[in-house]
Amino acid sequence: MNLDIVIMAAGKGTRMKSKLPKVLHKLAGRALLGHVLHTAAQLKPRSVILITGHGAPEVIAFSADSVPANSPFSLKTVLQEPQLGTGHAVQQAVPELGDEGISLILSGDVPLTQMDTLQALVTQCAGQQIALLTIEPADPTGYGRIVREGDAVKAIVEHKDASEAQKQIREIYSGIMALPTHLLKRYLSLLDNNNAQKEFYLTDVIKHAVADGTAVAALKITDAAQVAGVNSPAQLQELEREYQKRAAYKLMEQGVRIADAARFDLRGDLACGQDVSIDVGCVFEGRVWLGDEVQIGAHCVLANCTIARGVVIHPFTHIDGGKEGATVGAGALIGPFARLRPGAQLGEEVHIGNFVEVKNSTLAKGAKANHLAYLGDATVGERVNYGAGSITANYDGANKHRTVIEADVHVGSNCVLVAPVTLGAGGTIGGGSTITKDTPAGALSVARGKQVSIADWKRPTKKK
Ligand code: UD1
Numbered sequence: 125m126n127l128d129i130v131i132m133a134a135g136k137g138t139r140m141k142s143k144l145p146k147v148l149h150k151l152a153g154r155a156l157l158g159h160v161l162h163t164a165a166q167l168k169p170r171s172v173i174l175i176t177g178h179g180a181p182e183v184i185a186f187s188a189d190s191v192p193a194n195s196p197f198s199l200k201t202v203l204q205e206p207q208l209g210t211g212h213a214v215q216q217a218v219p220e221l222g223d224e225g226i227s228l229i230l231s232g233d234v235p236l237t238q239m240d241t242l243q244a245l246v247t248q249c250a251g252q253q254i255a256l257l258t259i260e261p262a263d264p265t266g267y268g269r270i271v272r273e274g275d276a277v278k279a280i281v282e283h284k285d286a287s288e289a290q291k292q293i294r295e296i297y298s299g300i301m302a303l304p305t306h307l308l309k310r311y312l313s314l315l316d317n318n319n320a321q322k323e324f325y326l327t328d329v330i331k332h333a334v335a336d337g338t339a340v341a342a343l344k345i346t347d348a349a350q351v352a353g354v355n356s357p358a359q360l361q362e363l364e365r366e367y368q369k370r371a372a373y374k375l376m377e378q379g380v381r382i383a384d385a386a387r388f389d390l391r392g393d394l395a396c397g398q399d400v401s402i403d404v405g406c407v408f409e410g411r412v413w414l415g416d417e418v419q420i421g422a423h424c425v426l427a428n429c430t431i432a433r434g435v436v437i438h439p440f441t442h443i444d445g446g447k448e449g450a451t452v453g454a455g456a457l458i459g460p461f462a463r464l465r466p467g468a469q470l471g472e473e474v475h476i477g478n479f480v481e482v483k484n485s486t487l488a489k490g491a492k493a494n495h496l497a498y499l500g501d502a503t504v505g506e507r508v509n510y511g512a513g514s515i516t517a518n519y520d521g522a523n524k525h526r527t528v529i530e531a532d533v534h535v536g537s538n539c540v541l542v543a544p545v546t547l548g549a550g551g552t553i554g555g556g557s558t559i560t561k562d563t564p565a566g567a568l569s570v571a572r573g574k575q576v577s578i579a580d581w582k583r584p585t586k587k588k
């Protein structure tokens with residue numbers, strides 16, 4: 125059956141105390157709404173209808189960016205202005221909803237609902253009845269209570285409208301329901317705002333359904349994180365930690381050793397080989413791949429990179445491959461305090477030490493830059509040794525140029541290699557040289573003032 129997903133995202137999010145619309149705040153590096161859209165897409169809907177209000181331009185721009193034009197479902201946005209409650213919100217979607225099919229109602233601020241849970245809810249609806257996702261939280265205060273007679277669901281009563289007896293009910297409505305669209309439309313048209321909040325409640329759909337003889341089923345789950353909404357920075361942080369704990373345990377189940385699940389952060393996708401270990405305080409962003417036996421030291425940030433078998437990354441290393449990516453070859457040693465930028469392609473057994481920056485450069489097997497150096501737009505041959513304090517001057521103020529350092533070259537300390545320039549294989553560059561011309565293979569090249577000593581040099585003295 126055709127599935128149309130309605131995502132409510134018009135609310136203000138007052139308690140976030142932020143200029144950014146609530147649904148654009150990030151959890152695990154992705155906007156709350158991004159999580160919901162991602163899960164929605166997995167359900168293969170016919171359409172997704174996003175209800176916007178507060179911050180509509182930003183929310184619409186974000187959703188257009190995250191749902192590609194060639195996506196198999198259509199994304200429609202509608203404006204709810206003013207916001208008169210959840211029922212009023214869904215009423216705005218009615219013109220966009222085809223009569224046949226099932227509507228699934230979600231909220232843009234509930235990021236961690238799992239696809240299979242929603243699939244089960246849609247299956248329970250079966251195009252015939254209303255299926256509510258419910259839960260029994262430790263504290264039901266503030267939520268809509270599921271009122272039953274025997275087993276049958278009779279109504280959802282909002283906390284502010286509930287009698288003392290109804291407030292004792294533990295089962296609450298999660299905010300998520302699936303129902304046949306033609307029934308949704310019929311009951312939405314019957315809503316009024318005669319209640320404590322003077323709002324049009326989506327939850328009043330239930331009493332109209334019951335009066336109409338439509339069956340209402342409840343799918344009760346126990347995993348609170350799946351239906352937890354974000355209303356405040358504290359709740360966002362709590363859900364973030366829950367997400368990260370789950371991500372860490374999932375990796376540990378695959379054999380990854382994580383020193384502390386509470387000090388692990390994944391903001392993207394991390395794939396690991398066998399016997400990978402990750403020390404405390406590391407952050408992984410974008411797409412990161414760690415090969416067998418990779419060791420990541422404490423407090424490293426790794427983004428968009430591929431790290432081959434047996435690499436050791438020492439503490440406080442920052443790798444960000446950006447759009448081009450960065451690769452580190454098998455057995456390489458990186459850090460501590462190393463920085464690899466987009467286009468860094470390091471071969472096997474390369475050593476990159478402290479305070480060394482590598483950008484858009486290829487280093488062949490066994491090349492070493494162990495201290496305080498910059499390699500930008502360089503092609504570095506096998507076994508090259510690149511001295512402390514040396515840099516490639518790759519930028520002339522307008523254009524970038526390449527430096528080629530052939531195999532077995534030794535670059536002394538504090539050299540400036542002014543690109544474009546090629547250092548011939550096996551050559552040696554004397555420390556402190558500013559190299560502006562190509563150097564021949566095998567030779568010692570020195571480009572600096574000659575050392576002189578003045579024997580009878582008198583130091584200046586202060587006049588009295
Ligand atoms: C709602 C339910 C309540 C349930 C709870 C679960 C109603 C009347 N009550 O309560 O039974 O236990 O969720 O969290 O539905 N929104 C709009 N436009 C509006 C109002 C809200 O788009 O005019 C959006 C909000 O941005 C939010 C979602 O709808 O994403 C839910 O709104 P919220 O105010 O949080 O619902 P509650 O009153 O908490």
Ligand code: MG
Nearest residue numbers: 209210321323
């Ligand atoms: Mg409300």
